[in-house]
Amino acid sequence: MNLPAIWAIYKFEMARFFRSILQSFVSPVISTSLYFVVFGAAIGSRIDQVEGVSYGAFIVPGLIMLSVMTQAISNASFGIYFPKFIGTIYELLSAPVNFLEIVLGFVGAAATKALFIGVVILGTAAFFVDLQIMHPVAMVIFLLLTCMSFSLLGFIIGIWARNFEQLQLVPLLVVTPLVFLGGSFYSISMLPPAWQTVAYFNPVVYLVSGFRWSFFGLADVPIAVSLLAIAGFTAICLAAVWWIFKTGWRIRT
Amino acid sequence: MPTVEIRDVRKRYDGGFEALKGVSLDIEEGEILALLGPNGAGKTTLISAICGITRITDGSIRVGGHDVVTEFRAARSLVGLVPQEMNLEPFQTVIAGVRFSRGLFGKRPDEALIERILRRLSLWDKRNAKVMELSGGMKRRVLIAKALAHEPRVLFLDEPTAGVDVELRRDMWDTVAELKRDGVTIILTTHYIEEAEAIADRVGVINKGEILLVEDKASLMTRMGQKELTIELTDPVDSVPPALSDYDLRLSEDGGSLTYRYDTGADRTGIGRLMGLLAEAGCQVRDVHTAQNSLEDIFVGLVARQEEETAA
Numbered sequence: 001m002n003l004p005a006i007w008a009i010y011k012f013e014m015a016r017f018f019r020s021i022l023q024s025f026v027s028p029v030i031s032t033s034l035y036f037v038v039f040g041a042a043i044g045s046r047i048d049q050v051e052g053v054s055y056g057a058f059i060v061p062g063l064i065m066l067s068v069m070t071q072a073i074s075n076a077s078f079g080i081y082f083p084k085f086i087g088t089i090y091e092l093l094s095a096p097v098n099f100l101e102i103v104l105g106f107v108g109a110a111a112t113k114a115l116f117i118g119v120v121i122l123g124t125a126a127f128f129v130d131l132q133i134m135h136p137v138a139m140v141i142f143l144l145l146t147c148m149s150f151s152l153l154g155f156i157i158g159i160w161a162r163n164f165e166q167l168q169l170v171p172l173l174v175v176t177p178l179v180f181l182g183g184s185f186y187s188i189s190m191l192p193p194a195w196q197t198v199a200y201f202n203p204v205v206y207l208v209s210g211f212r213w214s215f216f217g218l219a220d221v222p223i224a225v226s227l228l229a230i231a232g233f234t235a236i237c238l239a240a241v242w243w244i245f246k247t248g249w250r251i252r253t
Numbered sequence: 254m255p256t257v258e259i260r261d262v263r264k265r266y267d268g269g270f271e272a273l274k275g276v277s278l279d280i281e282e283g284e285i286l287a288l289l290g291p292n293g294a295g296k297t298t299l300i301s302a303i304c305g306i307t308r309i310t311d312g313s314i315r316v317g318g319h320d321v322v323t324e325f326r327a328a329r330s331l332v333g334l335v336p337q338e339m340n341l342e343p344f345q346t347v348i349a350g351v352r353f354s355r356g357l358f359g360k361r362p363d364e365a366l367i368e369r370i371l372r373r374l375s376l377w378d379k380r381n382a383k384v385m386e387l388s389g390g391m392k393r394r395v396l397i398a399k400a401l402a403h404e405p406r407v408l409f410l411d412e413p414t415a416g417v418d419v420e421l422r423r424d425m426w427d428t429v430a431e432l433k434r435d436g437v438t439i440i441l442t443t444h445y446i447e448e449a450e451a452i453a454d455r456v457g458v459i460n461k462g463e464i465l466l467v468e469d470k471a472s473l474m475t476r477m478g479q480k481e482l483t484i485e486l487t488d489p490v491d492s493v494p495p496a497l498s499d500y501d502l503r504l505s506e507d508g509g510s511l512t513y514r515y516d517t518g519a520d521r522t523g524i525g526r527l528m529g530l531l532a533e534a535g536c537q538v539r540d541v542h543t544a545q546n547s548l549e550d551i552f553v554g555l556v557a558r559q560e561e562e563t564a565a
């Protein structure tokens with residue numbers, strides 16, 4: 001294992017993050033506050049409670065998941081796309097590193113950034129609503145797994161993308177709808193039966209459900225199924241990255 | 254064992270274009286090999302194939318005895334690359350970029366070494382500057398510093414002196430000479446024949462994906478040191494006059510001129526005696542002229558011959 005290489009890539013990626021640390025901190029604080037004003041106050045005053053939890057608190061796990069997933073994807077996809085775009089990828093390709101080391105560096109950094117944002121949102125949310133976390137260990141595990149698996153997905157998107165439009169297309173066209181339709185702001189049981197069936201094909205449902213369970217002990221799907229789904233998703237992404245580096249797809253001419 | 258062993262390497266790009274058509278080449282430890290060739294000859298493709306940036310379609314490449322595909326870690330650890338394009342991260346500082354390169358190659362931090370490299374390349378004062386604030390020549394030196402940061406045993410320089418001023422070019426040549434003294438094997442590509450003459454031990458000529466010649470610079474220089482003296486006679490002769498038999502003369506088909514090949518480096522060229530003997534043999538000289546071979550002639554001749562062959 002080339003540990004100095006993993007560390008070098010990780011540090012390099014984190015340097016980009018620290019250059020704009022204030023922005024990275026302020027924007028989730030503002031957007032979270034806005035969500036609480038709009039959803040919590042305006043809608044929450046009509047919904048009141050969902051399955052025994054105040055609506056304001058109910059949306060917190062979904063809110064964190066939404067940001068963590070989009071941040072993980074955009075950080076990781078940009079992180080690998082940019083060297084491709086400006087040509088500095090030659091150095092990665094000619095270095096004595098294997099795919100796992102490159103992935104650990106890039107995905108590790110993207111996941112760290114996403115985790116940071118998730119924690120900031122959690123902290124901000126605690127100002128607005130009374131939060132208790134029933135299963136803190138499970139919460140941390142779900143958060144970490146989500147950061148990592150969506151960073152992996154972002155990494156793949158960054159390699160796949162041939163231009164900046166494509167880089168933004170997948171998060172916009174695929175991920176955002178999946179997240180919004182994934183029960184971030186409501187319980188799947190609130191949907192009509194036909195849509196409930198559709199929802200079970202959405203991988204995000206399992207993540208949000210598991211994550212919400214760690215807060216309130218409420219879940220749309222059994223917790224084991226949630227864990228299995230996220231493990232399966234991570235495995236598929238890892239296999240895809242392994243194949244990419246084996247064949248050189250879109251990175252080696 | 255050669256440091257770099259290239260065997261029958263072919264490279265066909267995705268579009269179907271064959272950029273390398275069976276290249277074989279051995280690069281010996283500690284030598285400086287200059288690879289000359291016109292635009293599009295395949296120089297960068299060959300280097301990219303050795304460094305792992307391009308996948309080869311056929312053949313094999315070994316560096317330090319390690320196959321660059323199956324034993325890429327061992328092979329690549331030995332290799333440093335200074336690319337032709339100025340591929341640098343614009344927001345990174347010079348020193349951060351150099352440290353990054355060292356880490357990427359699995360080496361422990363070594364600030365003293367990095368300082369030596371940056372000083373040697375006159376970048377020490379700029380170590381905290383962002384790359385985008387540097388001039389083109391400085392950026393090129395940053396690329397070199399990054400490649401040296403992981404102490405490569407084999408260094409590829411892809412047109413290191415393209416677009417740099419005369420002074421910097423001399424500096425670059427000095428740096429290359431120093432690296433050679435440290436035992437680094439160096440392969441550089443260039444369009445400048447003087448550059449190959451100035452620093453290379455061997456010269457390779459590549460065109461259209463084929464190696465046309467690889468030769469010691471010394472023997473190339475001897476070839477280049479040869480001059481041809483052509484003597485035009487007023488009256489054509491049937492054969493070389495017997496009095497001149499100890500000279501290796503060539504008679505033209507029409508019998509109107511004699512050609513004499515001699516070495517400019519020799520103590521005596523024998524031209525004075527030759528002219529005397531000619532006069533004694535009763536041959537009247539109408540005109541004389543000389544021609545010299547240069548690396549440029551050899552290069553142009555080789556490329557032209559290949560063009561003819563492919564046309565035929």
Ligand SMILES: Nc1ncnc2c1ncn2[C@@H]1O[C@H](COP(=O)(O)OP(=O)(O)OP(=O)(O)O)[C@@H](O)[C@H]1O
Nearest residue numbers: 253266268270272291292293294295296297298299
């Ligand atoms: N990624 C690519 N896809 C398709 N063709 C390519 C690619 N890269 C290079 N080529 C082609 O391969 C040939 C060799 O290119 P290469 O860059 O190796 O030449 P070179 O000898 O380095 O030239 P120069 O002196 O201009 O740098 C050229 O005809 C080029 O158009």
Ligand SMILES: [Mg+2]
Nearest residue numbers: 296297337411
């Ligand atoms: Mg080139």
